[in-house]
Amino acid sequence: MSTGCGCERGNLATLDEVLGHLRKEALSLPGVDAIRLPLCQARGMVLVESVSSTIQVPPADNSAMDGYALRAADAATGAVLEVSQRIPAGVAPQPLTPGTCARIFTGAEIPPGADAVVMQEDTEILPDNRVRLPPVNAGENVRRAGQDIAVGTQLFAPGRRLQAADIGLLASIGVASVLVARRLRVAVLSSGDELVQPGEPLAAGQLYNSNQYTIVSTLEEMGFDVHDAGTLPDDLVATRLRLTELATTADVIVSSGGVSVGEEDHLKAAVEAEGRLVLWKLGIKPGKPLAFGYVNETPFIGLPGNPVAVWVTLLVAALPWLRWRQGESYVPPVPNPVPCAFTRKAGKRREYLRVQRQQVQDGVQLVAYPNQSSGVLSSVCWSHGLAWQEPGQSVAEGDALPFISYADWLA
Known part of the structure; x- marks a missing residue:
């Protein structure tokens, strides 16, 4: 099977070639199931629907600060005005009595008849409770209705991974729940008889399994549903059996180690025996032994065994594929x-x-x-x-x- 990346010829594919092929593979698969979640549970999830606003934000002209609302023409050269009403945020104002001002607070709705706000620091309250006001321009310190969001504005398209600010913006238009892709189920395993879990004593020739913790922690931070699938022994039969087991429950299998050319590297052979290998070997350092394929029909990503190579290939290749597979409209960062x-x-x-x-x-x-x-x-x-x-x-x-x-x- 020709992939177009040069891998089948034993060449080292460039990262751009590999990313292009990985994106094509991710987008060719059926979409992840959609679920509806309350907005408070949606951070880090990927939208599968477009979200447009049915209201304008703010819904009405409101004050940008604490002060006095008035008709600017009444204070063209400065003025002393009576206070005809008090308008805290959340209270509907009455029409402004001509020739007066209204005490107003930040976020409160501008009363009909007023077109400006003077900040309280620029005013003087006289003994008779009238207010001395400086000249002001129409529109000054007024937040216009719809200046943030107009009715019908599309806020987000499908493929958006929701961040904290996105959640706040959706709340501002009254959205209570969103349709998102369920979290991708990722099984993470390591390969090697030399690997020992932290907390256990080390024997000669053994190493603590840092790769598993690096991968699991990173994928959890990115919002995937991660299953720690443990460590594979250096045994081909056991490796094939474990891969086929994981393929029945996971959306994707991510491994570290076992995909190089050593006699005890069995993962590559196991994937070829239980499915197919699509990509192998990437022309970067560290990170040459990168594999992508399928166990039965479940995608498989094989990362190298060296800790820094795991970190680099996770960032530059594995995470982009996982994000595309999740349905995210992901674009790699620009250097x-x-x-x-x-x-x-x-x-x-x-x-x-x-x-x-x-x-x-x-x-x-x-x-x-x-x-x-x-x-x-x-x-x-x-x-x-x-x-x-x-x-x-x-x-x-x-x-x-x-x-x-x-x-x-x-x-």
Whole structure:
């Protein structure tokens, strides 16, 4: 089966090629079931319906501050006016008596006949309770009806992943519930006899399973329904059995380790035996052994085994596919060019570097972690994001490299 990415020829596909193919694969699958949720439970969910406003916001002209509402013409050169009414927020005003002003509070509706508000700090209350007002222009300190949202305005289209501000905006137009895609069920597993759970003693040759915690934590943070599926032994039969079990309950299986070319790397062979492998090997460093395929008809994403390679491929490839599969109209973040405070030799693959974006006198610069090995997970915690150099590109101090912060990757 030809994928168009070069993988079937044993070549290393570029990230752009892989992302294009992953998006095509995600969009070719049936949509995730839709559910209706109360607005208070919808943060992080992906809309499957368009949402338009049936009201205008604000619903009527209202005051932008505490002060006095009046007809601007009555104070063209300043004026002393009687206070004819008091209008707190939430109370319907009476028409303004000509030649008077109204005490008004922030958010309160402007009374008919008034067209401006003077802030209270600019006024003087006289002994007889009249108010001295400075000149004011019509419309001053008035929030116009519909200035935020007009009736019929489309606020969100299908594919929007709802953020906290979105929830507030929907509440402002009276929406109580939304139709969203249910959370994608993601089974996460690791592969390797050497892996031990934190809290257990380490024997010779063993390692704590950091990858599982990195992947599960990241996917939970992104709002997926994550199932920790444990650790696979280095055994082909057991691996095939576990994959087929997970394929019956999960929307997608995400693994770490076991997809390289070692004799004990059985995941790739197990996927090929129980389904098909569509992509394998990505032309980046770290992160070359990236796999995508299907166990029966359940999608499978195989991440590398080295901790930093897991982090990088999770950000640049796995998360985009998961977000597209969830139904999100996801666009990968756009990098910013930032000058480097380091030098590097050219390499054969695109290389992702863990860097800090530091403020200096002349602006900002990128500082690279001293050890860029794919096994140094502390470099991820130290860094602010990823910069990268293209194949054959050497880097001199002062050269600009594309940079994306982790916050932007996960936004």
